[in-house]
Amino acid sequence: MKRICVIGTGYVGLVSGAGLADFGNEVICSDIDAEKIQQLQQGVIPIYEPGLKELVDRNVKAKRLKFTADVPEAIRNSEVIFTAVGTPMGQDGEADLTAVEAVAKTVAQNLNSYKLICTKSTVPVGTGEKIKRIIATFKNNGNEFDVVSNPEFLREGSAVGDFLIPDRVVIGVDSPRAEKVMREVYRTLFINETPMVMTNIPTAELIKYASNAFLAVKISFINEMSNLADAACADVHVIAKAMGLDGRISSKFLHPGPGYGGSCFPKDTNALAKTANDLGIRMEVVNAAIRANTNQRESVLERIRDLMPELAGRRVAVLGLAFKPNTDDVRDTPAEEIVKGLRRMGADVVGYDPIAAENFKKYYDPELEIKESVWDAVEDADLTVILTEWNELRGLDLPLLKEKMRQPFVVDGRNILSVEELKALGFSYRNMGRSKI
Numbered sequence: 196m197k198r199i200c201v202i203g204t205g206y207v208g209l210v211s212g213a214g215l216a217d218f219g220n221e222v223i224c225s226d227i228d229a230e231k232i233q234q235l236q237q238g239v240i241p242i243y244e245p246g247l248k249e250l251v252d253r254n255v256k257a258k259r260l261k262f263t264a265d266v267p268e269a270i271r272n273s274e275v276i277f278t279a280v281g282t283p284m285g286q287d288g289e290a291d292l293t294a295v296e297a298v299a300k301t302v303a304q305n306l307n308s309y310k311l312i313c314t315k316s317t318v319p320v321g322t323g324e325k326i327k328r329i330i331a332t333f334k335n336n337g338n339e340f341d342v343v344s345n346p347e348f349l350r351e352g353s354a355v356g357d358f359l360i361p362d363r364v365v366i367g368v369d370s371p372r373a374e375k376v377m378r379e380v381y382r383t384l385f386i387n388e389t390p391m392v393m394t395n396i397p398t399a400e401l402i403k404y405a406s407n408a409f410l411a412v413k414i415s416f417i418n419e420m421s422n423l424a425d426a427a428c429a430d431v432h433v434i435a436k437a438m439g440l441d442g443r444i445s446s447k448f449l450h451p452g453p454g455y456g457g458s459c460f461p462k463d464t465n466a467l468a469k470t471a472n473d474l475g476i477r478m479e480v481v482n483a484a485i486r487a488n489t490n491q492r493e494s495v496l497e498r499i500r501d502l503m504p505e506l507a508g509r510r511v512a513v514l515g516l517a518f519k520p521n522t523d524d525v526r527d528t529p530a531e532e533i534v535k536g537l538r539r540m541g542a543d544v545v546g547y548d549p550i551a552a553e554n555f556k557k558y559y560d561p562e563l564e565i566k567e568s569v570w571d572a573v574e575d576a577d578l579t580v581i582l583t584e585w586n587e588l589r590g591l592d593l594p595l596l597k598e599k600m601r602q603p604f605v606v607d608g609r610n611i612l613s614v615e616e617l618k619a620l621g622f623s624y625r626n627m628g629r630s631k632i
């Protein structure tokens with residue numbers, strides 16, 4: 196059992212803090228956002244993440260998990276400091292390390308004993324060295340410290356399960372002492388025989404970017420195949436299924452859609468490309484995936500124009516605003532560009548999302564008319580556009596949809612509606628790679 200502080204209590208920090216407490220550690224989660232901490236102290240979870248409330252409550256009750264807005268105090272009282280602050284995209288595509296560097300400085304100023312500083316934020320290769328330099332520069336005593344890279348692979352929407360039962364844990368260390376501490380922090384996972392990749396710090400830093408970039412490439416590949424399938428009257432689902440039966444390819448991440456979004460893939464692919472460029476290395480494949488993803492937003496708009504060339508004054512219901520289901524996160528959501536595009540074409544847009552509607556309004560479109568239910572949103576609509584594969588949209592009652600809409604026109608950006616049923620009901624439709632079958 197270790198005394199741990201997690202700095203940054205967002206999607207990653209809160210799940211990791213609660214998960215580390217569940218592994219038996221004594222954890223204090225800390226954030227500069229005092230309002231967020233106040234909510235957590237009152238038992239309110241500031242984000243939507245299935246299962247997180249139960250995990251937090253259980254560990255608070257067991258007195259293994261606390262919250263504070265006093266970051267320096269949290270550092271002084273802990274041996275292991277996890278950094279889970281944001282690393283958003285900077286102006287030239289690089290990862291903005293302002294928060295990571297600020298935390299390193301605060302750690303240095305509060306280094307009242309040996310501490311291990313463990314980076315969970317996604318940071319470019321070389322950041323571990325940078326953190327070491329900052330702490331060495333700003334510390335004002337002889338206390339020792341170690342720096343570790345422990346990138347996080349959880350997925351929003353299934354973050355709790357991903358953290359508690361991960362596919363693998365990657366730990367980049369450069370001292371036996373740090374390795375020993377990390378083995379104690381993750382003792383539960385070592386006992387469970389979770390695959391642990393113990394490596395050096397630069398390798399651990401690159402593993403995270405390599406994984407996200409590879410998945411982004413896979414998504415962009417199948418998205419481009421879906422565009423080709425539509426042009427060639429083929430069925431991308433059958434293509435993906437047959438490809439996935441090849442064990443070298445695997446069926447995961449072969450679902451076409453409006454392009455990847457969220458707080459990770461867009462910024463991480465850009466950051467990797469920028470790092471490679473700075474190091475004089477060409478990464479054509481990653482750069483192509485980034486371009487293909489931008490094009491994919493436009494390809495949804497093309498399908499919309501193809502189905503309904505005159506959008507001015509038409510009522511369009513956009514169902515799904517989050518970048519994926521089971522989250523309230525709208526960072527880099529495809530809905531942003533697509534709603535904008537619809538507006539540019541003069542459409543009268545109305546939105547619906549079971550969880551993320553408020554965030555969408557707050558961050559992108561305060562004027563957007565939001566409806567409380569699917570059925571309110573599609574009432575008298577000329578066109579319905581599906582952008583997130585929420586379960587309730589997968590099970591959409593198509594006869595009722597037809598009854599509610601003014602005209603039966605649908606663009607299924609996630610391929611969740613049955614083509615056979617759409618056809619049988621007389622809908623005019625487009626989807627991603629199954630439009631012409």
Ligand SMILES: NC(=O)c1ccc[n+]([C@@H]2O[C@H](COP(=O)([O-])OP(=O)(O)OC[C@H]3O[C@@H](n4cnc5c(N)ncnc54)[C@H](O)[C@@H]3O)[C@@H](O)[C@H]2O)c1
Nearest residue numbers: 203204205206207226227228280281282294316317347351
């Ligand atoms: N969201 C994901 O699915 C995911 C998955 C894996 C890795 N990551 C990485 O984890 C990191 C965090 O992502 P997130 O989605 O949790 O971000 P987030 O924006 O939800 O949370 C970041 C938190 O850090 C706090 N913060 C910022 N500066 C601070 C400082 N100086 N001191 C204390 N707190 C500070 C913010 O107030 C915020 O609460 C990023 O590097 C991201 O790339 C995210």
